[in-house]
Ligand code: KIV
């Protein structure tokens with residue numbers, strides 16, 4: 001019998017700490033439902049004390065998710081723990097994850113607390129959390145740079161206080177596999193009561209070793225891995241869920257544990273997270289990159305055709321790569337559309353939302369002869385964007401490009417229900433469109449990133465545009481999709497402006 005490895009997904013918390021990846025409650029709910037379908041054991045839904053919006057998002061996820069434990073992060077303070085406890089109360093299975101830094105550098109410069117004070121606060125936080133749930137996780141932030149003797153002391157104290165999961169984070173992505181594995185071996189040997197708790201690893205990817213370090217921890221006794229979809233996360237990101245899960249599944253000859261993940265849901269989850277956060281997946285990314293299963297060289301292609309396993313260690317279909325599946329067309333009716341949404345796991349709030357999505361589908365079917373699952377996902381994303389009360393709305397636009405003539409664009413934008421229009425020239429139609437929008441809105445935001453991805457193949461495919469804007473220290477990502485990439489660009493730019501306008505204020509957990 002193999003042990004079970006707990007997959008703790010923190011896309012909605014640590015992943016959301018990536019610049020511009022902040023999500024709305026509806027977006028988080030969609031991802032949470034998909035994570036549940038993927039089969040993750042624990043969904044870290046957010047940091048409830050960060051803002052009323054974050055609290056609301058964690059609570060809403062706790063209300064709907066039934067097959068995964070729903071967790072909220074909390075610093076080791078009474079207010080944070082109580083907010084987390086209230087937010088997870090509706091969950092069928094709820095967890096509080098409380099943490100405090102244990103490294104000399106963090107205790108001295110950030111917390112300005114002594115070792116004794118840190119131990120006392122950690123124990124107190126676990127006790128507050130136990131008032132809400134039996135399922136309490138404790139993390140020693142910056143464990144990688146903490147002294148071993150002190151870690152043993154803190155962990156001993158929180159286990160005695162009742163913590164059931166002990167998480168050891170490499171907060172700054174500093175470790176290497178042999179050392180990280182050894183840290184787990186020593187901790188499990190030295191901490192009293194270590195056999196009564198689940199040991200968990202949480203690695204960041206600053207040196208590109210987050211997944212390797214996590215797996216080294218698993219080989220040395222960790223039975224929970226904290227990770228994110230696509231390795232999303234601050235700086236270089238977190239350990240990537242898809243890499244951990246597929247390494248465990250593919251190398252059952254070396255791992256003495258297994259997960260309950262439905263691996264065929266990996267690629268759909270990756271696509272959903274990428275399109276909602278606006279973080280594209282690099283083509284050569286393991287498992288979920290567009291080229292991850294593509295064989296370019298003749299020798300490889302020949303080998304794979306003769307015997308697939310010559311060059312393939314996993315099957316593309318096992319991780320959810322399907323050839324684009326033609327689903328619906330111009331003549332498909334409302335019922336067929338509703339059924340396909342259900343098959344894709346998309347839950348729309350009510351009949352009005354279904355009608356609006358169906359109207360968009362019909363519009364798209366007029367412009368694009370074949371509609372694939374990816375088109376439907378993009379359409380639903382658009383629908384959830386347009387459901388948010390938007391301050392800026394694109395009413396209409398026209399862009400002109402012609403050889404030998406400077407491109408120009410005219411936009412009509414509703415600002416708080418009053419139409420405004422402007423026409424501008426630019427280096428290309430997209431540049432002219434952004435200038436025309438700025439002429440109307442005068443946001444003064446700085447454009448940090450502009451990227452276009454085709455959602456499916458073919459020249460009539462929808463383009464999905466991501467625009468990253470920065471203003472006053474805030475960074476946001478906007479998305480838009482359309483068969484006309486200039487229109488998709490305008491939608492993405494306005495979506496980012498709406499997010500900047502929303503002025504989401506939140507506390508960062510590590511500050
Ligand atoms: O990286 C880290 O230390 C964290 C903790 C809050 C677990 O994200």
Ligand code: ZN
Pocket residue numbers: 014169171202204
């Ligand atoms: Zn982290």
